[in-house]
Amino acid sequence: MSATTPDATPYVLVLYYSRHGATRTLAEQIAAGIESISGVEARLRRVPEISATCEQTEPEIPDSGAMYVELDDLRHCAGLALGSPTRFGNMAAPLKYFLDATSELWMNGALIDKPATAFSASSSLHGGQETTLITMLIPLLHHGMVYAGVPYSATELLETTQGGTPYGTTHVSGKRGDNDVDDNEQRLALAQGKRIARLALAMQPLRETK
Ligand SMILES: Cc1cc2nc3c(=O)[nH]c(=O)nc-3n(C[C@H](O)[C@H](O)[C@H](O)COP(=O)(O)O)c2cc1C
Numbered sequence: 001m002s003a004t005t006p007d008a009t010p011y012v013l014v015l016y017y018s019r020h021g022a023t024r025t026l027a028e029q030i031a032a033g034i035e036s037i038s039g040v041e042a043r044l045r046r047v048p049e050i051s052a053t054c055e056q057t058e059p060e061i062p063d064s065g066a067m068y069v070e071l072d073d074l075r076h077c078a079g080l081a082l083g084s085p086t087r088f089g090n091m092a093a094p095l096k097y098f099l100d101a102t103s104e105l106w107m108n109g110a111l112i113d114k115p116a117t118a119f120s121a122s123s124s125l126h127g128g129q130e131t132t133l134i135t136m137l138i139p140l141l142h143h144g145m146v147y148a149g150v151p152y153s154a155t156e157l158l159e160t161t162q163g164g165t166p167y168g169t170t171h172v173s174g175k176r177g178d179n180d181v182d183d184n185e186q187r188l189a190l191a192q193g194k195r196i197a198r199l200a201l202a203m204q205p206l207r208e209t210k
Pocket of ligand 1 (some may be wrong): 017018019020021022023024084085086087088089090121122123124125127130155172173174177
């Protein structure tokens with residue numbers, strides 16, 4: 001589906017990059033949480049790979065999986081859940097590359113007062129998930145978005161021995177990247193999806209009265 005007009009059903013854009021599928025699994029769980037809240041939809045989109053040489057690296061429409069994001073998907077969203085693998089404690093370049101192309105939205109204040117949240121996967125427990133989430137939040141604040149993490153009312157935060165942080169859901173994929181998203185990580189992603197959906201609906205009137 002292409003980008004919708006602002007008066008269609010509000011949606012939270014779940015935008016991610018995932019090379020090996022761990023971040024995609026979290027994205028799908030967050031989308032399930034969003035879809036469980038009535039009156040708001042989840043729109044799952046990803047960014048394509050990038051290349052150091054100036055050439056098209058991917059077909060315009062992917063062979064499988066989520067569609068590639070368009071600027072209008074972000075422009076018209078009621079909220080945003082942004083996901084990236086941890087790469088050297090930071091977000092992956094393809095996602096940053098997309099964000100760096102959003103100046104027009106920034107100049108027009110298109111994302112001001114919209115809620116945003118972030119999620120990540122890393123291979124190791126202390127490999128920089130939290131710095132990834134915190135640094136992902138910075139461009140969103142520049143856009144005027146309101147950041148929402150995961151509150152400790154999600155008690156899995158106190159119990160997890162794998163992923164899960166108050167800054168956003170995470171998954172520890174393991175040395176070979178073959179750990180399944182465990183129950184705590186899954187429940188936290190669901191809770192995060194529900195929360196961003198509720199916030200997207202609650203904050204909509206705030207923007208309409210401007
Ligand atoms: C270039 C690069 C840098 C990475 N840096 C980190 C890191 O700083 N900490 C970590 O724990 N894992 C790191 N990883 C591992 C990925 O975060 C991990 O495999 C993640 O689960 C991949 O997510 P995906 O399956 O969604 O692609 C790195 C992987 C690559 C390719």
